[in-house]
Amino acid sequence: MLLSRHTRRREFIALLGRTAVAWPLAARAEQKVWKVGILTAVSRETFSGLNAAFLKGMRELGHIEGNDFIVEWRSAEEHYERYPELIAELIASKVDVIVSASSPAYHALQRATNTIPIVMVYMTDPVGNGFVASLKHPGGNITGLASATNDTAPKQVELLSTVVPNMAHLGLLGNPASSAYLPIRKSVEATAAKSNLSVEVVEARSPQEINGAFQTAPLKTLSMKAAAR
16 A cells, blocks of 8 residues: 555655565575665765665664665666666666655656566655556555645645735746656646636756746746656
8 A cells, every 4th residue: 555645754664664675584584685776866965864764764673784685776866867777777786676766767667677666755646647556556566655746736826826915927847757747737737727827837857957947937927846856
């Protein structure tokens, strides 16, 4: 079962721990060291906080890095076209599970393997995006955290309308490479249309493009970040 984004960190770590390092007692006796592949879009330094939380959670469950498992780390450094290459490296290194916090990586992972377990740290509408059969029974080899951002985005539009009376224009900043982008864009545009708001869509595929996106957006437009990672 996929977990909601409100699930506590400990519960997520427990899910990952069961996926990555749960094995039969006979296998335990062999002292197998399990390989956890971590695939991100950002540098290891940027991801260090989440990585530290993961390792801490694993220790709390009794699993020690270097003793029970090792981490195979790969980062695209914001170059999403590198995902197939990096995923191939992880598969070649015979990882037992692949964990990713990057939405653009999930399609590449899905195409690359249907046998290695894949844990999504974050995903908007995994059913609509075709990653799982349902939230209750995901099926296949993909599980993780499911977000309802496409459901909350309309509430954000309504909140902006309340905070800024007589607002006529709304800016939507999004990453078209993200699987969360289209669901959020559609929900925002549908809600804005009901309030006679025009939506200015500005796209950025990396953090480096965000500043430029704000500079090219009309000054009269209010900007709201949506699925920009």
